[in-house]
Amino acid sequence: MSKEVKPESVSLNPLGTAAAPESELLCIYGTGDLGRSLGLRLLQSGYRVVYGSRRPHSCGPLPQGAQVMSHAAASQSAGLVFICIHREHYEFLEALAPQLKGKVLVDVSNNLKKNLYPEANAEYLQRLVPGAHVVKGFNTLSAWALQNGPTDANRQVYLCGNSAEAKQAVAEAATKLGFSVLDRGSLSAARELEDFPLQLFPEWRLPLRVAVGLTAFFFFYVLLRDVVYTYVYEGKDISFRIMVSLANKVFPIVSLIMLALCYLPGVIAAVLQLYRGNQIQAFP
Numbered sequence: 001m002s003k004e005v006k007p008e009s010v011s012l013n014p015l016g017t018a019a020a021p022e023s024e025l026l027c028i029y030g031t032g033d034l035g036r037s038l039g040l041r042l043l044q045s046g047y048r049v050v051y052g053s054r055r056p057h058s059c060g061p062l063p064q065g066a067q068v069m070s071h072a073a074a075s076q077s078a079g080l081v082f083i084c085i086h087r088e089h090y091e092f093l094e095a096l097a098p099q100l101k102g103k104v105l106v107d108v109s110n111n112l113k114k115n116l117y118p119e120a121n122a123e124y125l126q127r128l129v130p131g132a133h134v135v136k137g138f139n140t141l142s143a144w145a146l147q148n149g150p151t152d153a154n155r156q157v158y159l160c161g162n163s164a165e166a167k168q169a170v171a172e173a174a175t176k177l178g179f180s181v182l183d184r185g186s187l188s189a190a191r192e193l194e195d196f197p198l199q200l201f202p203e204w205r206l207p208l209r210v211a212v213g214l215t216a217f218f219f220f221y222v223l224l225r226d227v228v229y230t231y232v233y234e235g236k237d238i239s240f241r242i243m244v245s246l247a248n249k250v251f252p253i254v255s256l257i258m259l260a261l262c263y264l265p266g267v268i269a270a271v272l273q274l275y276r277g278n279q280i281q282a283f284p
């Protein structure tokens with residue numbers, strides 16, 4: 001059973017009833033996957049949520065307790081607006097610039113490829129709505145992770161933006177949702193944040209090369225030792241074995257070596273640490 005954790009501590013007054021201060025209202029533009037997951041988490045964390053949608057009356061199921069209105073009406077009474085919309089649909093926000101003046105806009109968007117656009121999505125948003133304070137963030141989380149709350153592997157939220165107060169406001173919300181916040185500086189870091197999710201296995205080249213190299217080496221070694229040797233000295237042609245027996249030797253050898261390469265440095269480090277310090281001392 002999972003325990004329901006309410007980050008906003010509910011203080012009890014002497015009568016034993018919960019003192020319910022009016023909770024903060026946050027706005028979410030876009031009722032898609034991310035908008036819904038984020039709204040659910042915000043509601044669970046004690047916020048009130050209002051959605052801005054193109055179709056406030058037919059936008060499908062939304063988290064219970066959330067309101068939905070037109071974009072302009074939704075952001076009216078909220079200081080913070082999460083833009084949960086794909087970048088290619090951002091243009092309509094330009095017309096809303098007067099209503100969004102002075103508000104904090106959180107750009108959560110990602111792109112499918114690097115360098116798809118000349119400027120970062122968040123910088124583009126800032127250009128469309130110059131009077132607002134754009135903060136880039138949350139884009140490294142998935143809708144799934146948001147809905148399920150922070151787990152060990154998914155606890156961090158990166159933020160960047162030009163206004164320190166705006167970042168602070170977003171950081172507070174993120175902290176309330178249970179994430180730890182990493183400030184990456186001004187909005188010019190947005191590009192970098194937008195590239196994060198595209199870097200699955202950023203260091204895959206070396207392991208791949210090692211694996212291919214080892215496979216080739218052991219294949220020729222086993223080929224020489226088994227097939228060529230037998231042919232030369234015993235006059236038997238066992239080349240039919242290349243496909244099966246040889247592969248059955250080569251792949252386990254390579255796998256074991258790769259595994260050892262993975263674990264051995266850690267084991268050696270652990271042994272060294274046993275003799276030369278502890279986990280608090282920096283490693284020599």
Ligand SMILES: NC(=O)C1=CN([C@@H]2O[C@H](COP(=O)(O)OP(=O)(O)OC[C@H]3O[C@@H](n4cnc5c(N)ncnc54)[C@H](OP(=O)(O)O)[C@@H]3O)[C@@H](O)[C@H]2O)C=CC1
Binds near residue numbers: 083108111139
């Ligand atoms: N899904 C995920 O796991 C993650 C998504 N993101 C980012 O969040 C953003 C939203 O993603 P996601 O929720 O998955 O996308 P969806 O396609 O599920 O939802 C996008 C929403 O945007 C609104 N929308 C669509 N077209 C337009 C338009 N022409 N004009 C105005 N609004 C429009 C719609 O809301 P309505 O009909 O109410 O107007 C729609 O529900 C994207 O930028 C994505 O990169 C970031 C991290 C993770």
Ligand SMILES: [Cu+2]
Binds near residue numbers: 086089
């Ligand atoms: Cu879209």
